[in-house]
Amino acid sequence: MLTRRTFLLGGAAAGALVVGWTLLRPEDRLDADLPPPATTGDARLNGWVVIGADNHVTIVMSKAEMGQGVHTGAAMLLAEELDADWSQVRVEQSAIEPLYVNHENLPRSLPFRPDDDGALAHISEFLARRSTRVLGSMVTGGSTSIVDLWQPMREAGASARAMLCGAAARRWDVQVEQCQARSGRVFHAASGRSASFGELATDARDLPHPGHLTLKDPKTFTLIGKRLGHIEAKAKLDGTARFGIDALPDHLLYASVLMCPTLGGTVRKFDTNKVMHKIGVKGFYPIDAYHGGTGGVAAIAENPFIAMRALCELPVEWDHGPAAGLNTDDVRAALTRALQSSDGGHTFYRTGDAEAALKRGKMLEMRYEVPYLAHGALEPVNCTVQVDGRKAQVWVSTQVPMAARKAVANMLGLSPGDVQIHQQLLGGAFGRRLEIDFIVQAAAIARHASPNPVQTIWSRPQDMTHDFYRPACMAVCRGALDADGRLVGWQSVSASQSIAEQALPRAFGKPRFLARLLTDATMAEGAFDQPYACPNMLVHHHRVELPVPVGYWRSVGHSHQAFFVECFLDEMAAAAGKDPIAFRLELLTQPAHRRHVRVLETLRERAAWRGPAQWKDRDGVAFARGMAMHESFGSVVAQVAEVAEIKRQGGTAERDFRVTRVVCVVDCGRAINPNLVEQQMESGIVFGLSAALQQAITLRNGQVQQHYFPDFPIVDMETCPVIETYVLDSDAAPEGVGETATPPIAPAVANALFALTGQRHRRLPLQATPAVPEGNDPWCQSVSMARQ
Amino acid sequence: MVSVRLNGKTVDLKSATDTPLLWALRCEQRLTGTKFGCGIGVCGACTVLLDNRATPACQLLLKDLRGARITTVEGLQGPVAQALRAAWIEFDVVQCGYCQSGQLVAAAALLARCPVPTDLQIDMAMRGIACRCGTFPRIRKAIHKAAAMCRRG
Numbered sequence: 001m002l003t004r005r006t007f008l009l010g011g012a013a014a015g016a017l018v019v020g021w022t023l024l025r026p027e028d029r030l031d032a033d034l035p036p037p038a039t040t041g042d043a044r045l046n047g048w049v050v051i052g053a054d055n056h057v058t059i060v061m062s063k064a065e066m067g068q069g070v071h072t073g074a075a076m077l078l079a080e081e082l083d084a085d086w087s088q089v090r091v092e093q094s095a096i097e098p099l100y101v102n103h104e105n106l107p108r109s110l111p112f113r114p115d116d117d118g119a120l121a122h123i124s125e126f127l128a129r130r131s132t133r134v135l136g137s138m139v140t141g142g143s144t145s146i147v148d149l150w151q152p153m154r155e156a157g158a159s160a161r162a163m164l165c166g167a168a169a170r171r172w173d174v175q176v177e178q179c180q181a182r183s184g185r186v187f188h189a190a191s192g193r194s195a196s197f198g199e200l201a202t203d204a205r206d207l208p209h210p211g212h213l214t215l216k217d218p219k220t221f222t223l224i225g226k227r228l229g230h231i232e233a234k235a236k237l238d239g240t241a242r243f244g245i246d247a248l249p250d251h252l253l254y255a256s257v258l259m260c261p262t263l264g265g266t267v268r269k270f271d272t273n274k275v276m277h278k279i280g281v282k283g284f285y286p287i288d289a290y291h292g293g294t295g296g297v298a299a300i301a302e303n304p305f306i307a308m309r310a311l312c313e314l315p316v317e318w319d320h321g322p323a324a325g326l327n328t329d330d331v332r333a334a335l336t337r338a339l340q341s342s343d344g345g346h347t348f349y350r351t352g353d354a355e356a357a358l359k360r361g362k363m364l365e366m367r368y369e370v371p372y373l374a375h376g377a378l379e380p381v382n383c384t385v386q387v388d389g390r391k392a393q394v395w396v397s398t399q400v401p402m403a404a405r406k407a408v409a410n411m412l413g414l415s416p417g418d419v420q421i422h423q424q425l426l427g428g429a430f431g432r433r434l435e436i437d438f439i440v441q442a443a444a445i446a447r448h449a450s451p452n453p454v455q456t457i458w459s460r461p462q463d464m465t466h467d468f469y470r471p472a473c474m475a476v477c478r479g480a481l482d483a484d485g486r487l488v489g490w491q492s493v494s495a496s497q498s499i500a501e502q503a504l505p506r507a508f509g510k511p512r513f514l515a516r517l518l519t520d521a522t523m524a525e526g527a528f529d530q531p532y533a534c535p536n537m538l539v540h541h542h543r544v545e546l547p548v549p550v551g552y553w554r555s556v557g558h559s560h561q562a563f564f565v566e567c568f569l570d571e572m573a574a575a576a577g578k579d580p581i582a583f584r585l586e587l588l589t590q591p592a593h594r595r596h597v598r599v600l601e602t603l604r605e606r607a608a609w610r611g612p613a614q615w616k617d618r619d620g621v622a623f624a625r626g627m628a629m630h631e632s633f634g635s636v637v638a639q640v641a642e643v644a645e646i647k648r649q650g651g652t653a654e655r656d657f658r659v660t661r662v663v664c665v666v667d668c669g670r671a672i673n674p675n676l677v678e679q680q681m682e683s684g685i686v687f688g689l690s691a692a693l694q695q696a697i698t699l700r701n702g703q704v705q706q707h708y709f710p711d712f713p714i715v716d717m718e719t720c721p722v723i724e725t726y727v728l729d730s731d732a733a734p735e736g737v738g739e740t741a742t743p744p745i746a747p748a749v750a751n752a753l754f755a756l757t758g759q760r761h762r763r764l765p766l767q768a769t770p771a772v773p774e775g776n777d778p779w780c781q782s783v784s785m786a787r788q
Numbered sequence: 789m790v791s792v793r794l795n796g797k798t799v800d801l802k803s804a805t806d807t808p809l810l811w812a813l814r815c816e817q818r819l820t821g822t823k824f825g826c827g828i829g830v831c832g833a834c835t836v837l838l839d840n841r842a843t844p845a846c847q848l849l850l851k852d853l854r855g856a857r858i859t860t861v862e863g864l865q866g867p868v869a870q871a872l873r874a875a876w877i878e879f880d881v882v883q884c885g886y887c888q889s890g891q892l893v894a895a896a897a898l899l900a901r902c903p904v905p906t907d908l909q910i911d912m913a914m915r916g917i918a919c920r921c922g923t924f925p926r927i928r929k930a931i932h933k934a935a936a937m938c939r940r941g
Contacts, residue, residue, distance in 0.1 A: 067884030067921045229880035236885030237873050239821020239862040243886060246820040254815070280804070303815045304824070305807055378825050378833055378886045378920050427823070427886030428920045460826040675880055679926075683883055686922025708826055709918055717914040720924035779827045 029152035030159060030209060032099040043201035045163050046209065047099045048078055048156035050092075051201035055184060057084045058092050062100035062149070064140040064399050065232065066426035066433070067683070068738040069676040072231045074149050076672055080223040081157030081216060084197070085184035091231055093423040094138075096402050096416075101136035103129065104144035109500075111348055111521035113529045114634070115592055138402040141434050141552065143633035143736025146672055150734055154215055162210040167203035168195055218670070218731065227675035232425070244424040245457065247384045247395030253282060255445045255456040256307040259296030259466050262320040262702040264547055266295030270316040277313065280306040284314065285448050291407065292506040292549050293437030294466050295319075298445045304457045312780035323547040323702030331546060331699065332369070335474040338495035338542035345493075345542035346519055348528035352536030354478075357489025361480030364575055366568055368477065369763040370560040371696035373470035373553055374704075374712060379427020380463045383442035386453035387412060392419045392443065393453070397426040399433045403507055407436045408443045430687065431552035435468050435506065461707035461777055468503075468551025469697055471496040473560045475527075477568040480536075485576030486586060490534040492527050492564065495542040497550045499523075522552070526561025526743060531596050531631055532569070532587040548699070554687055555739040558632040562743030563692075563750070563764060566628035570751040571760065579611050580627055580751065595667045598728060599636045600629060606726050607640040607663040612755035621645060623660070626751025628744040633736025635668040639685070641748035642721075643756050656767070657756060659689060659721045659749055664741060666725065669732040677737050678725040684741025685723055690714045692746035693767045705772040713770060790850045795819075795863025805851035810834045812850055813860060821861035821889045825918065832917030835890035836860050842897035842913075861889035868899045871937040875930035883921035890917045895931050904935050 031046045041053030050058040059078050065071040071091045079089050094100045107128040112121040161181045168186040169176035172193055180187050187194045218224070235241040260266060272284050280302040289295040297316055301307035338345075384395040385408070392412055398404050401421045409416045426433055442456040458466070473496035480489035500520035520543070528539040553559060573583035581604050588596045603609065607625075614624040622645045629638035642661040664681045671677045694713040698705050706712040750761045775781075790801045794817070803812040808827075813819045813836070822845055825833030829844040836845045837859035845860075872895055882888050891914070898905055898913040905913070910931055914924075 065884075067882075069883070229877060230882055232885070233877055233880065233882050236882045236888050237861075237876055237892060239819065239860065239889055241885055242820075243823075245824060248815075248818055248820065252815075303803065303807065303811050305811045306804075308827070376920060378823075378831065378884070378918060380824065426884060428884045430920070457824065460828075460831075679880065679883065682925055683922040686924065687920065708828060708830060710830055714918055714920060715922070715924075716916075716918065717924045717927065718911040719915075720922070723925050782828070 029099065030156055032097045034095060034097070041202065043205035045160040045204055046156050047097070048153060049082065049160050051160070051164070051197050051204070053198050053201060055196050055198035056088050056090055057082065057184070057197065058090045060094045061091050062094045062138060063145045064397070064423060064426055064429070066140070066399070066429040068680060069230055069673070070140065070145045072228060073146050073672045073676055074153055075231060076223045076228065077149055077153040078157035080221055081154045082161045083181035083183065086223060086228070088184055089231065096138060096405055096421060098136070100138050101132065101402070102139045102144055102148050103132050103136060104148040105139050105142050106132050106135065108142060108144060109521055111519045111528070113349065137400065139434070140399045141431065143738045143740060146734045147634065147736060155213055158213045158215055159209055162213065163204040163207045164197055164200050166207050167200040171195070171200070171203065224670070224672055226673065228673055229675065242424055243379055243427045244384070244395065244397030245379055245382045245427070245455070247422065247424055247455065249384065249386060249395070249453045251452045252384070253300050253302065253449050253452050253454045254304045254307055255298050255300045255454050256304055256311055257287060257296050257298045257441065257456065257458060257462060258311040258314060258316065259294040259462060260318045260320065261465065262318065263323045263466070263549060263704070264289065264294055265321040265323070266319045267297055268317040268319045270297050270314055272314065274315055275310050275313045277306070277309055281310045283448060284310070285445065287441055287444055290440040290444070291435065291437040292468065292502060293441065298456065300445065300449055300454060308459055309783050312777065312783060320702060321547070326547060326702040327700055328698045331472055331548070332474070334544050334546060335472065335495045338544045339474055339476055339493060341542065345540050347538065347540045348524040349537065349539040354489050354491045354536045354538035357536035358478050358480045358491060361482050361488050362575070363478060363480045364571060365476065365478045366571055366762060368475045368564045368567060370473050370563060371698070371764065372472045372548065373691055373695055374464050374467040374697050374706070375430045375432035375553060376464065376709065376712060376714065377428030377430060377432055380460055381432070381438045381458040382456060383439045384453055384455040385443045385446035386451065387443070387446050388451040390414060390418055393422065394419060394439065394443070395422040395424055396439055397424045397429070397433055398439065399426070399429055400436060404436050404439045407440050411440050411443050412447070430554040431556070432467060434552050437506070459779065464706055464708070464712060465704040468549045470553035470559060471499065471550040475564040477564055479568060479572045481572065481576050485578055487534050487572055489536045491538045493540045493542070494524060494527065494561070494564065495544050496523055497546055497548065498543045499550050499552060499556070501543070502550060503552070522557040524557060524561065526558035526630065526632060527565055529631070530565055531593055532584070533590055533593070534587060547702070554684070555632060555742040558630065558739070558743040559688070559691070562628065562630040563746045566630065566744060566747030567750050567762065570626065570747070570754070581609060584629060596629065596631070596636055599638045599665050599667050602726060602728060603627065603638045603640060603663065603665040606665060606724070609640060612751065614755055621647065622756060624752050624755035626748050626753065626755055628747035628751060630743040632740050632743055635666060635735045635737060635740040637664065637666045637681070637740045637744055639664045639744045639748045641745065641752045643749060643752040645756060657753060658719060661722045662724070662745065662748070664723065664725045665728065666740065667728045667730060668737050668740065669730050669735040671727050671730070672734055674727045677727045680737045681725040681741040682723045684739060685745050686715050686720060688742035688745035689721070689749065692749050692764055694765050694769055696765055696769050698772065707773060707777065711770055711773055790854055792853050792855065793857040795859055801850050803850060805849070807850050808846045809836070809848040809850060809853060809858070810845040813845060819860050819862050823886055823889060832890045832894065833887050835893045835917060837893060837897055840897060840900050842894040861893055864892060864896055868896055868934070868938055871934040872896060872899070872930070875933040875937065878933065879926045879930045881923050881926040881930050883923055887917060887919045891919065891923070891927055895927070895934070898931070899935060899938065903938060905931065
């Protein structure tokens with residue numbers, strides 16, 4: 001079945017493909033007016049590839065590498081069509097140019113189901129794609145990178161290959177059709193002549209881009225589909241990889257910040273006279289709340305230690321702002337009130353008559369809840385800025401370099417062309433580095449030390465207490481079964497803050513009311529867009545306003561809606577007395593469900609699924625299993641989680657169960673690099689598992705109470721389960737991977753926990769959260785003790 | 789000024805003596821392989837070898853390090869380090885890579901004192917090194933493989 005999405009994407013899977021595009025011509029995404037390469041003899045054949053005189057192929061990266069492997073996957077797309085020798089491939093971060101904007105973010109953020117074939121969905125997507133030319137930005141996010149680059153990077157490779165073959169044909173005075181590229185060389189079989197890409201590069205550069213391109217038949221791929229490792233792996237093992245925090249330009253000074261502990265607050269005044277340790281401190285400066293952040297004080301010093309220590313001692317009077325007095329219980333009360341209100345909100349999906357069906361059948365009602373979550377990337381928020389006269393340079397790990405450049409330029413009163421962004425590797429991001437609060441803040445701080453560059457580093461507590469959190473969310477799910485135990489009515493009503501309502505004004509500076517006019521699909525994604533065909537269904541969401549900054553957290557709305565939907569289905573299956581997989585298969589009987597069925601059947605086979613029942617091992621330890629499936633970012637992922645009880649020996653154990661094994665099956669369309677897909681499944685599972693087990697951000701008086709990782713625990717070597725991943729073969733166009741394994745893990749574990757204990761867990765996290773720390777920052781205490 | 793043996797060379801660290809080693813390495817010596825993650829010794833991103841013991845560099849003050857032998861990821865050499873790096877590449881362990889210096893250093897310390905570690909010994913040695921990308925299953929495989937490579941010589 002042709003869904004709206006594959007239709008619009010041009011059916012790219014259909015064998016050898018002559019490129020044609022109704023919205024964008026191929027050349028629109030091929031080249032731009034870029035400076036020539038720094039080394040003479042190197043030749044830029046288009047905006048995506050430079051051929052070196054020394055035979056190196058440098059592939060240009062428009063996306064940020066944050067561990068997801070996009071630099072490897074994207075380079076493979078181009079190298080495949082170029083017929084490059086992979087050992088000669090290098091990658092280089094792109095300039096900030098319209099050529100490199102992401103064409104998928106906007107159309108994929110619309111509130112329509114993937115199978116919605118209505119006129120409104122088609123027209124909205126068409127308009128979103130058209131407006132990308134004007135509104136598009138360079139964004140690494142939404143699991144869109146490979147989807148976005150699949151076409152243009154292969155075209156760029158094919159175009160460059162055609163030019164190299166053209167140059168060889170001209171040199172040898174033969175027909176271009178007789179020249180073939182293979183492994184970094186062009187061959188003329190009849191005469192036995194060959195030349196390396198490097199030898200042909202400068203001649204090729206002077207040829208025009210070919211008028212039309214024929215891309216390879218996927219059956220002839222030699223790189224795409226191969227299990228290659230990260231192209232930058234070596235540099236990450238010898239200390240030479242450069243993350244944001246490793247940008248050390250000459251004459252560098254360092255800054256750290258102390259922001260108002262209350263979210264969104266500002267600084268009223270501070271007293272530098274009382275700071276004992278001023279040796280090495282260059283100055284203290286008030287900082288505003290930038291782009292949705294919080295105001296505070298910055299200290300600039302010779303090194304980060306001196307800056308952080310000085311801030312420990314600084315007495316500050318705060319203006320606590322609108323979040324003052326807000327506690328987690330107030331948030332829960334606000335969400336509960338919204339759920340109970342009979343009006344307002346937005347209906348994302350409606351089919352049949354859910355109300356009537358609920359009255360007819362055997363009805364169950366369940367309430368679910370998830371907390372705020374921090375991103376907690378291991379590389380703390382940091383940014384290095386040098387302001388020198390009418391120019392500025394920024395070294396930063398960011399998912400949005402184009403927006404960052406514009407915002408820094410605005411803050412400094414420069415034009416974007418005078419701001420140079422040096423994109424660094426990202427030490428994790430998970431959505432935190434979609435925000436520009438810290439970049440603009442760092443620019444504001446660096447002004448005070450101009451022309452010296454300043455690296456602003458947030459301490460771990462500042463990073464954790466001034467994040468843009470995954471929204472807390474509550475849901476009520478109602479379902480009705482008919483006499484045969486089939487799901488005939490389903491109503492899902494949820495309540496949370498809207499991310500877009502905050503994030504759009506943060507990014508673009510537009511007033512909030514404009515953002516409110518848009519429907520933020522992320523609030524209910526994972527509920528309204530799931531494949532299950534229930535004849536009477538309603539998905540509704542209430543938007544709640546709270547003074548807590550919320551942002552995009554790996555898999556966004558799916559991260560909580562999958563928990564609600566998949567736990568709810570498990571409960572309905574149990575009520576119907578059916579196996580959870582069989583119960584789901586009953587709801588997946590249409591032609592469009594073929595891939596979901598294949599995923600579930602593969603899972604059943606690979607996990608040797610015999611239902612969730614409990615069993616005991618030889619030592620009498622009880623085990624049980626649960627499963628969940630979820631579709632997000634175009635991919636379908638299903639998982640079986642196996643849990644085991646932890647027997648208490650005297651006293652109370654920290655945890656009462658552990659997750660021992662996860663079996664994961666994914667259909668992500670064509671897997672460009674199955675190794676990277678498996679790696680992202682492992683990554684998404686561990687990330688989601690940390691949240692499911694013990695993570696929660698809580699508020700007291702508008703202040704986040706978690707400061708360090710022990711307060712917000714992450715799965716470690718000891719608690720990480722064995723993970724087995726199966727990537728299904730597919731000829732369909734590639735879909736998103738980076739976030740898709742996160743949504744199903746929490747419900748899979750919660751469902752397993754029910755099988756283990758007989759108790760339903762409808763609120764995350766599933767295990768006890770650590771006691772909230774009291775008193776001062778332990779780091780500040782330790783430095784003050786070291787002084788005595 | 790504090791004189792130490794750093795990656796096999798005698799080096800004078802000129803930062804104030806109450807500075808944590810982490811920042812002297814990064815800011816003064818420009819050895820940026822050792823990462824800042826928390827500052828209180830709970831994430832392991834700044835793990836270095838102090839003699840042969842894996843230790844978070846944010847918890848070491850220069851004044852306590854006179855004459856100490858310190859190895860950072862940049863100075864990690866020899867057959868064990870070689871085997872670890874080869875195994876890390878073979879299993880494509882790294883994702884974002886920010887924690888991997890600490891992971892490698894901790895693994896090297898483990899194999900130095902325990903050439904054939906069990907899963908439990910790997911748990912104990914490595915659980916203090918945080919990774920948000922979830923590279924643990926691959927790290928485990930890579931340590932076992934490196935141990936086997938060293939045994940074969």
